[in-house]
Amino acid sequence: xxxxxxxxxxxxxxxxxxxxxxxxxxxxxxxxxxxxxxxxxxxxxxxxxxxxxxxxxxxxxxxxxxxxxxxxxxxxxxxxxxxxxxxxxxxxxxxxxxxxxxxxxxxxxxxxxxxxxxxxxxxxxxxxxxxxxxxxxxxxxxxxxxxxxxxxxxxxxxxxxxxxxxxxxxxxxxxxxxxxxxxxxxxxxxx
Numbered sequence: 573x574x575x576x577x578x579x580x581x582x583x584x585x586x587x588x589x590x591x592x593x594x595x596x597x598x599x600x601x602x603x604x605x606x607x608x609x610x611x612x613x614x615x616x617x618x619x620x621x622x623x624x625x626x627x628x629x630x631x632x633x634x635x636x637x638x639x640x641x642x643x644x645x646x647x648x649x650x651x652x653x654x655x656x657x658x659x660x661x662x663x664x665x666x667x668x669x670x671x672x673x674x675x676x677x678x679x680x681x682x683x684x685x686x687x688x689x690x691x692x693x694x695x696x697x698x699x700x701x702x703x704x705x706x707x708x709x710x711x712x713x714x715x716x717x718x719x720x721x722x723x724x725x726x727x728x729x730x731x732x733x734x735x736x737x738x739x740x741x742x743x744x745x746x747x748x749x750x751x752x753x754x755x756x757x758x759x760x761x762x763x
């Protein structure tokens with residue numbers, strides 16, 4: 573009986589050490605999985621941009637743009653700000669026509685995109701108290717309507733969604749997700 577008591581006295585600290593070690597290892601594993609793999613951060617995908625157009629009359633077209641935002645992360649996404657820009661590609665404005673007639677690219681090496689002339693811009697601003705909330709594995713649609721001159725045949729659409737949670741950490745407004753697409757306008761008369 574006395575041997576059992578001595579054995580238990582020796583094993584109790586070993587059991588406590590093993591338990592504490594297991595907790596520490598579990599904490600390290602959780603840290604690596606959750607923090608290092610950024611599972612605590614929002615992850616969205618701008619899964620698609622749909623474009624619909626109808627001709628109102630000889631001088632104007634109606635355009636509806638639908639942007640689908642998908643939460644592919646493990647936490648609720650809280651969005652505060654998004655913007656959409658509509659730019660004219662064709663027909664070329666006069667200053668772009670001159671560049672084209674010269675037959676060469678006048679952009680510098682550090683420029684990666686042509687800045688087409690801005691037509692219109694839309695923005696969505698949600699409050700801090702009531703941000704746009706998207707649950708994990710769910711999506712949300714943002715719609716924007718435009719009336720543009722019918723002579724415009726090709727447009728560039730730029731969409732940006734701010735990463736509000738990361739902007740709180742970095743104290744900057746330029747962190748987020750964006751996409752750009754170019755669409756040719758096919759004219760169908762509105763019914």
